[in-house]
Amino acid sequence: MAAELLALYGYWRSSAVYRVRIALNLKGLHYETRPVHLLRDGGEQHGEAYRALNPQQLIPCLRDGERVITQSMAIMEYLEETVPEPPLLPADARSRARVRALALAVACDIHPLGNLRVLQYLEGRLGAGEAQKLAWSRHWIETGFDALEAMLEGNSATGRYCHGDTPGLADACLVPQVYNALRWQLPMDRWPTIARIHAACNELEAFQEAMPERQPDAP
Amino acid sequence: MAAELLALYGYWRSSAVYRVRIALNLKGLHYETRPVHLLRDGGEQHGEAYRALNPQQLIPCLRDGERVITQSMAIMEYLEETVPEPPLLPADARSRARVRALALAVACDIHPLGNLRVLQYLEGRLGAGEAQKLAWSRHWIETGFDALEAMLEGNSATGRYCHGDTPGLADACLVPQVYNALRWQLPMDRWPTIARIHAACNELEAFQEAMPERQPDAP
Numbered sequence: 296m297a298a299e300l301l302a303l304y305g306y307w308r309s310s311a312v313y314r315v316r317i318a319l320n321l322k323g324l325h326y327e328t329r330p331v332h333l334l335r336d337g338g339e340q341h342g343e344a345y346r347a348l349n350p351q352q353l354i355p356c357l358r359d360g361e362r363v364i365t366q367s368m369a370i371m372e373y374l375e376e377t378v379p380e381p382p383l384l385p386a387d388a389r390s391r392a393r394v395r396a397l398a399l400a401v402a403c404d405i406h407p408l409g410n411l412r413v414l415q416y417l418e419g420r421l422g423a424g425e426a427q428k429l430a431w432s433r434h435w436i437e438t439g440f441d442a443l444e445a446m447l448e449g450n451s452a453t454g455r456y457c458h459g460d461t462p463g464l465a466d467a468c469l470v471p472q473v474y475n476a477l478r479w480q481l482p483m484d485r486w487p488t489i490a491r492i493h494a495a496c497n498e499l500e501a502f503q504e505a506m507p508e509r510q511p512d513a514p
Numbered sequence: 515m516a517a518e519l520l521a522l523y524g525y526w527r528s529s530a531v532y533r534v535r536i537a538l539n540l541k542g543l544h545y546e547t548r549p550v551h552l553l554r555d556g557g558e559q560h561g562e563a564y565r566a567l568n569p570q571q572l573i574p575c576l577r578d579g580e581r582v583i584t585q586s587m588a589i590m591e592y593l594e595e596t597v598p599e600p601p602l603l604p605a606d607a608r609s610r611a612r613v614r615a616l617a618l619a620v621a622c623d624i625h626p627l628g629n630l631r632v633l634q635y636l637e638g639r640l641g642a643g644e645a646q647k648l649a650w651s652r653h654w655i656e657t658g659f660d661a662l663e664a665m666l667e668g669n670s671a672t673g674r675y676c677h678g679d680t681p682g683l684a685d686a687c688l689v690p691q692v693y694n695a696l697r698w699q700l701p702m703d704r705w706p707t708i709a710r711i712h713a714a715c716n717e718l719e720a721f722q723e724a725m726p727e728r729q730p731d732a733p
Contacts, residue, residue, distance in 0.1 A: 442571065
């Protein structure tokens with residue numbers, strides 16, 4: 296794979312793209328950033344050029360030579376299969392399931408509810424104001440983080456990171472969701488284990504370089 | 515794994531549990547059904563007994579002997595790794611990524627928005643009436659199925675099922691979502707490829723036996 300062009304299509308502040316940047320960095324892979332502006336011209340993800348790459352009109356999407364891979368979780372599993380070292384998942388099936396469950400607790404149960412298109416629907420079709428949208432966003436993060444904290448805290452498999460002392464798939468999902476929670480000014484002291492893991496991850500260059508503000512399309 | 519007790523905790527009508535039933539049936543695995551009633555007593559998933567198994571308080575969860583696996587997508591990947599035959603994923607990385615992306619287009623982008631807890635919030639906190647909740651549910655299925663239809667239709671990898679002529683992970687996610695769409699009386703003729711694959715899947719015993727109405731806790 297390394298010989299081919301690797302390009303990530305996304306938007307600097309998108310959680311799902313942020314995840315993939317972390318995974319690419321953890322793998323030590325170099326890639327080009329191809330910005331897709333979610334707000335310009337009604338959303339560049341709906342434009343003809345991007346739809347030809349990803350008919351789902353969502354970000355991210357990864358080009359690996361002629362291959363186009365969509366869906367952040369599928370992209371990370373693809374990276375894991377094509378570039379096995381360093382691994383994003385542990386070796387045994389039980390541990391792999393735990394890490395995937397932690398990742399999916401973010402990717403399926405928190406993030407989809409706080410998406411831009413969902414907030415746009417709440418405002419446009421249900422007349423939700425700013426305070427109601429904020430309460431909505433916070434509610435799903437709080438519910439999800441309460442669950443994640445319970446899954447992490449007191450489980451002997453939890454280490455410096457979500458699973459042991461090696462950062463991986465679950466951390467790549469958790470850190471962007473904490474970034475999002477901080478944006479909505481949620482006090483993280485309610486979830487000490489999540490906050491601790493978030494801080495540990497952000498000491499690593501792979502996570503630092505993936506931060507939204509460091510991306511070429513950040514304002 | 516086959517020697518151990520395999521038990522699936524869930525609710526007959528839950529899409530996420532329905533997926534796992536299909537996967538277990540496709541693998542030819544026998545399992546016990548452990549009903550968790552989502553509506554009784556404020557939701558049995560929030561009760562002490564179930565929380566001890568799954569602190570996330572969501573279904574499904576699979577017991578494999580002493581192991582407890584949560585999150586439907588993680589459970590299916592776990593089954594794939596522990597019982598490789600027959601496979602739910604194709605062999606090559608590019609095709610595996612396609613199947614996972616199709617599955618995740620349901621699991622991340624449609625299903626989380628139509629969940630019971632989300633509809634409860636819309637009603638209880640945003641004052642949405644029946645018509646508004648129905649419009650919401652339909653909107654996210656329509657948006658998601660438009661995307662899925664575009665991903666499936668005209669892609670040479672699509673066969674009798676979502677990927678080729680063997681049913682797998684993407685079909686296990688798609689069929690429960692179509693079941694849900696039919697419950698909301700969405701006319702499926704807008705998505706001919708999805709409708710065709712749905713019909714093909716439901717000719718198979720693995721899918722028939724997974725149907726909600728056939729479960730022991732169905733009314």
